[in-house]
Amino acid sequence: MKSESKLEKILEAGHFAFTGELGPPRGANAEHVREKAKPLIGNVDMVNITDNQTAMVRMASWAAALIAIEEGLEPNYQMVCRDRNRLAMQADILGAYALGIKNMLCLSGDHQKFGDHPTAKGVFDIDSMQLVNMVKTMRDEGKFLGGADIDIPPKLFIGAAANPFAEPFEWRVHRLAKKVAAGADFIQTQCVFNMKKMREWIRRAVDMGLTEKTYILAGVTPMKSVGMAKYMASKVPGMDVPDEVIKRLQGAEKGKVADMGIEIACEQIQEFKEMKGVAGVHLMAIEWEHKVPEIAERAKVLPRPVV
Amino acid sequence: MIVAERKPFEEIKELVKAYKKVLVAGCGTCVAVCLTGGEKEVDILKTELDMARRMENNPVELRGHTIERQCDREYLEAFDSMVGDFDAILSMACGAGIQFLAERFPQIPVLPAVNTTFIGVNQGIGWYEERCRSCSNCVLGDTGGICPVTMCAKGLYNGPCGGTNKGNCEISSDQPCAWFMIYERLEKQGRLDCITRFTPAQNWENQVPRTLIQPGYKKPEKQ
Numbered sequence: 135m136k137s138e139s140k141l142e143k144i145l146e147a148g149h150f151a152f153t154g155e156l157g158p159p160r161g162a163n164a165e166h167v168r169e170k171a172k173p174l175i176g177n178v179d180m181v182n183i184t185d186n187q188t189a190m191v192r193m194a195s196w197a198a199a200l201i202a203i204e205e206g207l208e209p210n211y212q213m214v215c216r217d218r219n220r221l222a223m224q225a226d227i228l229g230a231y232a233l234g235i236k237n238m239l240c241l242s243g244d245h246q247k248f249g250d251h252p253t254a255k256g257v258f259d260i261d262s263m264q265l266v267n268m269v270k271t272m273r274d275e276g277k278f279l280g281g282a283d284i285d286i287p288p289k290l291f292i293g294a295a296a297n298p299f300a301e302p303f304e305w306r307v308h309r310l311a312k313k314v315a316a317g318a319d320f321i322q323t324q325c326v327f328n329m330k331k332m333r334e335w336i337r338r339a340v341d342m343g344l345t346e347k348t349y350i351l352a353g354v355t356p357m358k359s360v361g362m363a364k365y366m367a368s369k370v371p372g373m374d375v376p377d378e379v380i381k382r383l384q385g386a387e388k389g390k391v392a393d394m395g396i397e398i399a400c401e402q403i404q405e406f407k408e409m410k411g412v413a414g415v416h417l418m419a420i421e422w423e424h425k426v427p428e429i430a431e432r433a434k435v436l437p438r439p440v441v
Numbered sequence: 442m443i444v445a446e447r448k449p450f451e452e453i454k455e456l457v458k459a460y461k462k463v464l465v466a467g468c469g470t471c472v473a474v475c476l477t478g479g480e481k482e483v484d485i486l487k488t489e490l491d492m493a494r495r496m497e498n499n500p501v502e503l504r505g506h507t508i509e510r511q512c513d514r515e516y517l518e519a520f521d522s523m524v525g526d527f528d529a530i531l532s533m534a535c536g537a538g539i540q541f542l543a544e545r546f547p548q549i550p551v552l553p554a555v556n557t558t559f560i561g562v563n564q565g566i567g568w569y570e571e572r573c574r575s576c577s578n579c580v581l582g583d584t585g586g587i588c589p590v591t592m593c594a595k596g597l598y599n600g601p602c603g604g605t606n607k608g609n610c611e612i613s614s615d616q617p618c619a620w621f622m623i624y625e626r627l628e629k630q631g632r633l634d635c636i637t638r639f640t641p642a643q644n645w646e647n648q649v650p651r652t653l654i655q656p657g658y659k660k661p662e663k664q
Contacts, residue, residue, distance in 0.1 A: 216595070220642065242602040243613050245594050256595060263599035264642045279642060297603040305624050308637055312599060316639050324603055371604045371611035 135170070136273070136319060139236040139291035140208045141180045143441040150407055151414025152435045153210065153322070153351060154178035154426055157187055157199035167198050171205040178207075178417070179438055180237060182322070185212040189249025194360045196230045203234050207229060210293060211235045214243025219259035220268065220279050231288030239293040239322065240265040241320040261377045262314045266294050270317030294352075295316035297423040299374035300336035301330060307338040311357075314348045321348055322416040326402065328374040336411045345411035352406045355418045356429060357395035360384055396429055401434040442471040442562075443535045445478060445555040453486070453531070454493055456552045460501065463490070465554070466520065466542060467535035470593060475569055478533030478555050480507040486533065511538025517545050519635045524549055577646035583635040585626035592619035595652030598640040611664035 135142055144151050154174045159166040174181050179200055185195040192198075209228050215221065223300045227238070232298035242262045246254045260268065260279075268279045269292050276287040294313045298306050310321065326332045332352065339345050360383045367375035379398065386394035401418075406412045415435075419426055430436050447453075457463050465483050473479025483505040494498040506523065508516040511534035520542070524530065529550045532539040536557040543551035559571035574591045580598070581588060590596045594612045601620030604611025608621045627633050654660055 208510045242597065242604075244604065247612050248586075258595045258597065259645070260593070260642045261597040261599050262602070263639060267639065268642070295603055297605075300601065300603070301607055301621065302628075303598075308633075312637065316599075346472055355495055371606035387457055 137236055137289045137291040139180075140441060141210070141237055142291045144179050144317065144439055145413055147439065147441055149439040149441075150350070150435070151179050152177075152430065152433075152438065153180045153414065153416045154423070155182040155184065155416070155420075156202065156207075157184045157421070158193035158195065158399055160192055161188065162193065164201050167193070167201040168205055170206055171202050171204060173424045173426050174361065175206050176438060177427050177436065179414075180208045180210050181337070182210040182212055182239060182416070182418075185214045185241070185243070186217060186249070187212075187244070187332075188416055189216065189244045189246045189251070191250060196226060196233070196235065199230065199235050200233055208237070209235055210237040210239050212239045212241060213265065214242030215261055215265055216256050218384045219257050222273065222277055223260075224268070227272065227288050227290070228284070229354045231290055232286075235290070237247060237291045237293060238269065239295065240269065240318075241295055262294065263313055266292055266313060266318050267316040274317075292317055292319045294321055295324065296321045297324040297372050298326070298332055299324060300372050303331070303335075306335055307342060307344070310339055311342060311344055314344050315418050318348050320413070321350045323350065323353040324372055325353045325418055327366075327379050328376050329375065329402065329405065330376075333409070336409060340411040345413075349413035350411060350421065351414040351416040352402075352409075352412050354399050354402050354406075355420060356392075356399035356422070357383055357423060358392050359395075360391060363395075368422050376394065396425070396432060399429060400433045403435065442472055442560070443537075443557060444475045444559050444561045444571075445535050445557045447477050447482065447533070447555050448553065450489055451495075452491065453554050454556075456587075457490070457501070457529055457531055458499070460527075460550075462502040462527045462529075463501060463504075463529070464520075464524060464527040464530045466511065466530055466532045466534065467505065468511045468532075468538050469507050470512075471510045472533060472535055472538075472555065473507070473598045474535075476567055480505075483507050485532060486531075488551060511542050512537045514541075514545075517542065520546070543593070547563075571620075575647060576643070577651065580640070583640075584623045585630065585632070587619055587623045587626065589619055589623065592617075592622070598643060 156170050183195045183199040195212050199211045202209045214303050240262050246256045273287050276284045296310050363380045366373045383391050403415050406415050453656045465487050467483035468478050508519050510516050524546050531552050531554045532542050533554045539553050560573040561569045561571045564570050576590050593600050594610050603619050605618040610616040610618045628632045
């Protein structure tokens with residue numbers, strides 16, 4: 135084992151992983167984190183704790199992750215390159231590991247222009263790929279990026295994101311290969327709606343042998359409404375929502391659109407369970423944490439394995 | 442060239458409001474080419490200030506003078522015999538020129554009339570675009586002649602990020618994604634291997650004031 139992560143144990147044992155997400159609050163409200171954590175307990179193997187997502191200031195990811203641990207969840211500490219330089223990142227990584235965090239996800243971060251401090255200086259001292267490699271160097275070689283020795287290296291399970299849909303599609307799998315070479319132990323993809331493209335991307339990843347070197351968790355987001363689907367299709371960069379998904383939601387009976395959203399998500403999860411090269415699903419039920427038990431139940435991913 | 446933009450008139454007026462004799466110093470190189478701080482713009486600013494101050498019953502004595510380059514001692518010398526007559530200098534040069542002028546005449550307030558914006562190219566008359574952040578470590582050889590530090594909104598060395606959006610950057614549909622362009626160009630050149638390699642963390646060299654001394658030259662001894 136490379137780390138002390140429960141997710142790593144589950145994946146190593148060959149189980150189909152199921153992970154969730156929790157966004158920290160816009161305030162020092164620990165109770166809010168505990169409330170959001172409750173429906174996730176026992177229903178997911180790990181929960182991503184987002185880091186100032188959409189460039190809005192929120193409770194620090196590591197802090198919300200510690201609250202999640204207190205509630206009995208295994209957190210995936212997200213870190214974006216937008217807000218910290220390499221000194222702050224390495225310091226936070228050591229602190230997070232020292233306090234019991236075992237997984238992290240290395241991301242670029244949405245541009246600060248989108249958030250509530252649009253004129254902030256974006257740091258981007260290193261990029262997400264370099265962050266992956268830095269954490270790997272810290273863990274496996276026991277060295278800081280600057281080359282000095284670390285007394286107790288952080289044994290973290292290293293995650294990275296991948297977007298299978300962005301243009302040019304040809305480049306996507308090569309970028310994945312680059313992240314794997316940089317040291318990504320697992321990958322969580324962008325929300326998948328275009329299954330046709332996803333199948334092709336995974337096929338290429340399998341052909342290149344990448345799924346032997348990293349675990350790919352497919353991103354699934356249940357649509358709550360037609361409006362949400364249309365918004366994601368047209369306004370969220372990097373998102374690929376085919377018309378047929380919108381049409382299916384529109385075809386749902388009155389008051390049953392959200393239910394249809396969950397049904398589509400469950401069908402996807404079912405297919406991912408069978409798809410060669412996919413090691414699990416990362417469920418991003420955005421501000422819908424309380425629906426996770428129902429989704430897990432309907433997707434037949436319960437009970438979660440105990441390792 | 443270095444591109445600058447004139448400050449809003451109200452801000453300039455505020456900067457010089459306490460002074461009765463102001464020398465408006467133009468620069469004849471980059472800022473003249475980008476229509477911001479050359480001889481013509483010095484005349485315009487002088488006229489605007491003169492009118493505004495008359496309206497406020499606070500007249501100001503103004504003189505305009507444009508030299509070839511404010512970042513060059515050889516040309517700055519022309520101001521030596523002039524500055525004694527003024528109680529402030531309003532420079533229309535880039536930030537480098539303004540500082541060099543202030544360094545030469547430390548007894549006189551030297552005030553900026555422009556905001557230095559970027560190192561860029563001339564896309565058309567009055568239309569300029571940024572192309573270089575002078576990072577001191579040029580990677581254009583590996584990125585198809587497209588700078589990831591300048592042209593990618595996140596300055597990524599291993600792009601694109603997840604926000605790349607049908608060839609555009611997540612920040613705007615008017616802003617092309619640098620890494621999309623890099624891919625397209627390198628693919629046409631059959632050089633995609635340049636970006637399949639991992640680029641390690643950058644050694645940032647633009648974090649301290651930089652000095653360059655060409656081989657065969659040296660800094661004069663301090664006197």
